[in-house]
Amino acid sequence: MPSSRISEEITFRKLEALLAFMETGNLAKAAEALEVSTVSVHRALHSLEEGMRCALFRHEGRNLLPTEAAHVLADVARDVLKSMAEGIRETREAAGYSADxxxxxxxxxxxxxxxxxxxxxxxxxxxxxxxxxxxxxxxxxxxxxxxxxxxxxxxxxxxxxxxxxxxxxFEDDIFFAAPADSRFARMEAIDLRLCRDEPFVSLGEGFVTSSGFMEAFRIADFTPNIVMKVGDIFSLMNLVGGGIGYTLLPGRVRDMAAGNIALIPLTAEFDMKQxxxxxxxxxxxxxxxxxxxxxxxxxxxxxx
The missing domain is CATH 3.40.190.10 (Periplasmic binding protein-like II)
Incomplete structure (x- = not known):
């Protein structure tokens, strides 16, 4: 076995047990600090000795006293555990897990x-x-x-x-959008089949509103005359307000549409939600x- 290999008996948990024992001075207090049994701490320390292949403690009566080797290992353990904790934090941040x-x-x-x-x-x-x-x-x-x-x-x-x-x-209703002074703005509901000859504007592919737009016209059984496509919904609203064409918009933009755009419900057969x-x-x-x-x-x- 290469000398660089570390024994499987040496683990982070056992190093934590070593530090707890070194800092508290006895098995019972170390067990309390780690919220484990005294027997578990004793086994961890004994297992560390086996993994290190050297004595870390000596007995004086009922007392377990650390050797110089134990002090050396404890100093290394503090650095190792600190480095590992920092490495875990940095790894999680790199993955976006609980980053700031x-x-x-x-x-x-x-x-x-x-x-x-x-x-x-x-x-x-x-x-x-x-x-x-x-x-x-x-x-x-x-x-x-x-x-x-x-x-x-x-x-x-x-x-x-x-x-x-x-x-x-949440769910959002889809509306027919027209300029506020359009003849459609005064209607209670819009039947898309009556808009076959009208110009339309739309979002580009990949937008959820765009896919709903195309589905509505599939139901209406005609391909709309799309005179312009844009890459954001605010530009789309400006085109409608400027009279370039009509479109379909979700109800959540109603507050932004006040004034120059009217949002009119679709008739029942074209009722759609996002x-x-x-x-x-x-x-x-x-x-x-x-x-x-x-x-x-x-x-x-x-x-x-």
């Missing part, structure tokens, strides 16, 4: 109300945690989540995935930061 920063991905539309509520909630629960926001489409955020570029994502509920845990938060949820990797489901984020999101759901 949390990267949250979000759809643009959720920055109006949901994201501010979540950020305030997480700062209340974990004041030292720095939250960073990353915006994008559903597809983009789920890709970044799997790549480890973000810690969690607030998106439309994704398709079932063995790697991802998703918690539904389910918004929080997603994170299953392997990180016990991360304290993600547990706190999930708790905040559930409260945000209740508060809506």
């Amino acid at each position: 920063q949390l990267k949250i991905g979000s759809l643009y539309s959720l920055t109006i109300r949901t994201v501010p509520q979540v950020v305030i909630g997480i700062k209340t629960r974990r004041p030292d945690l720095q939250a960073e926001l990353v915006l994008g489409s559903n597809a983009d955020l789920l890709y970044k989540l799997k790549q480890g570029a973000i810690d969690a994502a607030l998106t439309g509920m994704p398709e079932p995935d063995p790697e991802i845990e998703s918690i539904p938060l 389910t918004i949820g929080l997603s994170f990797l299953r392997r990180r489901e016990r991360d304290p930061n993600l547990l706190a984020l999930a708790a905040v999101c559930r409260m945000t759901r209740i508060a809506r």
Whole structure:
């Protein structure tokens, strides 16, 4: 056996027992500090001697006294345990586990109300945690989540995935969006089949609102005349307000649409909803930061 190999009898737990004994001076106090039995401490010390292949203690009556070798090993053990604890912390931070920063991905539309509520909630629960926001489409955020570029994502509920845990938060109705002075703005509900010859604007592929948009027109049995696509929902709203075209929008943007855009319900056959949820990797489901984020999101759901 090479001399560099360390005996399997030498473990972190046994080194902790050694330090507890050296610092308290007797087996009973060491056992109390470690919340184990006296017999367990005695066995750990005896096992360390076997692993070291030298005497670490000598008996004087009922007393167990450390040798010079025990003092040397204790000094090394302090450094080893400290280095390992620091290494575990750094490893977890590199993996995003319980780090002091949390990267949250979000759809643009959720920055109006949901994201501010979540950020305030997480700062209340974990004041030292720095939250960073990353915006994008559903597809983009789920890709970044799997790549480890973000810690969690607030998106439309994704398709079932063995790697991802998703918690539904709330449902949002989908509306027909038209300029406030449009003839459609005065209607109680919109039948999309009556809009076959109208111009439309939409989000690019990968956005949950975009996929819902295409599904609605599949039901209406025609391909909409899309005159322009954009990469965020606020630009989309500006195009509608400017009279470039019509679109479909989730109800959560209503506060931003006040004034120059009207959101009109769709008729029953086109009634659609979006389910918004929080997603994170299953392997990180016990991360304290993600547990706190999930708790905040559930409260945000209740508060809506």
